[in-house]
Amino acid sequence: MNKIIVLDKRPLGRPDITDFRFIQEEMPQITEGEILLETLFVSVDPYLRGRMNDAKSYVPPFELNKPVQSTIIAKVIGSHHGEFRDGDFVSGNLDWKEYQTSSGKGLIKLNAPLGDLSKYLGVLGMTGMTAYLGLTEVGKPNAGETIVISGAAGAVGSVVGQIGKILGCRVVGITSTDKKADLLKSKFHFDEVINYIKTPDLKVAIKEACRAGVDIYFDNVGGEISDAVLFNINKYARIPLCGAISLYNEVNPVGPRLQPILIIKRAMMRGFLVSDFTDQFPAAIQQLAFWLKEGKISYAETIVQGFDNIPQAFIDLFDGKNEGKMIVKVK
Amino acid sequence: MNKIIVLDKRPLGRPDITDFRFIQEEMPQITEGEILLETLFVSVDPYLRGRMNDAKSYVPPFELNKPVQSTIIAKVIGSHHGEFRDGDFVSGNLDWKEYQTSSGKGLIKLNAPLGDLSKYLGVLGMTGMTAYLGLTEVGKPNAGETIVISGAAGAVGSVVGQIGKILGCRVVGITSTDKKADLLKSKFHFDEVINYIKTPDLKVAIKEACRAGVDIYFDNVGGEISDAVLFNINKYARIPLCGAISLYNEVNPVGPRLQPILIIKRAMMRGFLVSDFTDQFPAAIQQLAFWLKEGKISYAETIVQGFDNIPQAFIDLFDGKNEGKMIVKVK
Numbered sequence: 001m002n003k004i005i006v007l008d009k010r011p012l013g014r015p016d017i018t019d020f021r022f023i024q025e026e027m028p029q030i031t032e033g034e035i036l037l038e039t040l041f042v043s044v045d046p047y048l049r050g051r052m053n054d055a056k057s058y059v060p061p062f063e064l065n066k067p068v069q070s071t072i073i074a075k076v077i078g079s080h081h082g083e084f085r086d087g088d089f090v091s092g093n094l095d096w097k098e099y100q101t102s103s104g105k106g107l108i109k110l111n112a113p114l115g116d117l118s119k120y121l122g123v124l125g126m127t128g129m130t131a132y133l134g135l136t137e138v139g140k141p142n143a144g145e146t147i148v149i150s151g152a153a154g155a156v157g158s159v160v161g162q163i164g165k166i167l168g169c170r171v172v173g174i175t176s177t178d179k180k181a182d183l184l185k186s187k188f189h190f191d192e193v194i195n196y197i198k199t200p201d202l203k204v205a206i207k208e209a210c211r212a213g214v215d216i217y218f219d220n221v222g223g224e225i226s227d228a229v230l231f232n233i234n235k236y237a238r239i240p241l242c243g244a245i246s247l248y249n250e251v252n253p254v255g256p257r258l259q260p261i262l263i264i265k266r267a268m269m270r271g272f273l274v275s276d277f278t279d280q281f282p283a284a285i286q287q288l289a290f291w292l293k294e295g296k297i298s299y300a301e302t303i304v305q306g307f308d309n310i311p312q313a314f315i316d317l318f319d320g321k322n323e324g325k326m327i328v329k330v331k
Numbered sequence: 332m333n334k335i336i337v338l339d340k341r342p343l344g345r346p347d348i349t350d351f352r353f354i355q356e357e358m359p360q361i362t363e364g365e366i367l368l369e370t371l372f373v374s375v376d377p378y379l380r381g382r383m384n385d386a387k388s389y390v391p392p393f394e395l396n397k398p399v400q401s402t403i404i405a406k407v408i409g410s411h412h413g414e415f416r417d418g419d420f421v422s423g424n425l426d427w428k429e430y431q432t433s434s435g436k437g438l439i440k441l442n443a444p445l446g447d448l449s450k451y452l453g454v455l456g457m458t459g460m461t462a463y464l465g466l467t468e469v470g471k472p473n474a475g476e477t478i479v480i481s482g483a484a485g486a487v488g489s490v491v492g493q494i495g496k497i498l499g500c501r502v503v504g505i506t507s508t509d510k511k512a513d514l515l516k517s518k519f520h521f522d523e524v525i526n527y528i529k530t531p532d533l534k535v536a537i538k539e540a541c542r543a544g545v546d547i548y549f550d551n552v553g554g555e556i557s558d559a560v561l562f563n564i565n566k567y568a569r570i571p572l573c574g575a576i577s578l579y580n581e582v583n584p585v586g587p588r589l590q591p592i593l594i595i596k597r598a599m600m601r602g603f604l605v606s607d608f609t610d611q612f613p614a615a616i617q618q619l620a621f622w623l624k625e626g627k628i629s630y631a632e633t634i635v636q637g638f639d640n641i642p643q644a645f646i647d648l649f650d651g652k653n654e655g656k657m658i659v660k661v662k
Binding site for chain 1: 554575578589590592594595598599601603604
């Protein structure tokens with residue numbers, strides 16, 4: 001039998017384990033032009049929360065009683081398709097199923113050994129490219145500038161910081177535990193890290209960590225952390241909006257109005273998705289792979305074992321339980 | 332004797348007539364290298380409200396018991412300065428005084444007849460350039476796009492709309508009276524105008540006026556009007572933040588958090604000041620003067636008579652009592 005995870009209810013606020021339901025079906029059979037895939041690694045990402053609402057967004061909402069989808073790395077274990085053979089590894093936007101068939105459309109073949117596959121969900125995948133393209137195309141850093149990164153120990157944030165350092169910037173991270181703060185300093189070479197949970201006045205802490213002010217704020221979280229950073233931005237600051245994880249579970253969140261700050265500082269705030277830059281993906285991957293090979297960037301992964309733990313791994317993102325990329329290893 | 336208007340108290344919220352004080356002093360005398368100026372026209376502008384707070388902004392705050400300043404057109408009535416002679420008209424950031432001396436620094440000579448002078452405070456001055464450069468440099472309009480303008484009947488908004496039309500866009504204005512709405516349609520050729528005071532649901536009204544969504548939102552007001560527009564923006568929308576008059580009198584205003592909308596729509600919001608584009612002033616003035624001469628743009632002025640009415644004219648901006656540029660004619 002084949003296990004499948006479907007969306008049972010649309011989450012109200014924070015997603016709950018009961019919003020998901022496990023079902024079983026017969027093993028799928030392939031027909032001409034199809035391949036059979038065995039799920040190896042499942043990426044869980046904050047943006048999936050948006051697709052669980054019944055609201056128009058940049059991607060259509062998930063349907064109730066249908067499988068949830070995310071980026072998955074799978075192994076071809078049966079092929080009636082000319083371009084794929086047994087044993088190939090592929091990556092694509094696939095269903096949360098142990099086994100599934102595919103026409104091969106939208107799948108990317110990964111020419112890498114099994115041990116290296118998971119990095120194609122992280123540093124060499126969407127999150128690495130989000131970090132690289134968001135920072136360079138939206139943030140447009142200049143050497144000597146100060147970059148503040150929220151959600152700094154996440155899959156995107158940890159890469160943004162390292163690229164900032166490569167480009168000659170001062171990099172300050174905001175995170176939620178001392179353990180993550182240590183990791184950001186020791187492994188990712190951030191100049192300063194603020195544990196916002198332990199900080200009585202975040203606005204003051206950012207001011208002290210950024211004596212020359214904030215030139216770029218790479219925002220993964222939104223909410224009160226972002227408010228505190230915005231009070232410290234410099235003239236002509238740039239604010240790439242990559243995510244707003246602190247707001248995804250809120251209904252109609254309110255906060256300080258930002259327009260007066262943006263006018264006074266002549267600052268620019270821009271939401272982006274990595275898919276806005278598809279024509280730059282090959283160059284971005286090449287650059288990231290080069291830095292990785294040279295040892296100029298590292299990456300962190302939080303690997304959760306077992307298909308049954310996919311929903312909980314997703315929920316844990318909202319408590320910041322991951323260091324770096326959160327991945328579920330199925331096989 | 333010479334009349335002067337000083338800032339007596341820093342306004343709390345909405346400015347009040349008692350925040351200003353009239354004083355008298357002896358007529359000023361010029362020494363070598365100076366000119367004596369007689370004030371003719373005084374520009375009153377929303378941004379002056381910010382300078383009345385004791386807060387660091389893009390310009391230093393006004394000092395208590397010192398003259399308020401704004402852009403003024405004056406006549407040279409005495410000169411010990413090689414570059415200016417009696418009868419010259421000049422424009423510059425000057426004190427709210429009937430008469431004052433100047434070293435000439437920062438003043439621009441205006442080679443225009445008396446009857447044309449006031450337009451150098453509006454369509455051919457800072458407000459016209461703000462409209463032109465804010466729309467073209469920040470909004471970056473493409474023919475066929477929809478532009479929504481708040482504060483549409485103001486000095487900046489009315490010019491933005493006309494430039495939008497010249498560039499082939501559909502232009503929708505938001506204003507506060509039917510009289511202004513009529514003016515925007517009949518004189519400035521806006522495609523649609525919404526009187527937000529009379530509109531029960533502004534969000535719906537904007538949706539109906541912008542069937543193809545909002546590509547550019549030229550924001551002069553901030554606050555709830557802007558919230559309603561932001562709910563209707565298209566993917567890749569651009570939001571030049573020119574002013575936030577609805578918020579200038581508020582202490583710590585709050586509203587919906589904007590980051591999720593900006594991410595979903597991959598939209599860009601950028602605060603700007605006309606002074607960010609000083610190197611483009613000559614070209615901008617030339618373009619505006621050309622369109623004005625060709626009859627492609629018109630302008631509106633609300634002229635208030637008398638030096639004593641400067642503070643009230645300024646206060647009236649916050650009630651939207653002006654159509655187009657608010658100017659006080661002193662002589």
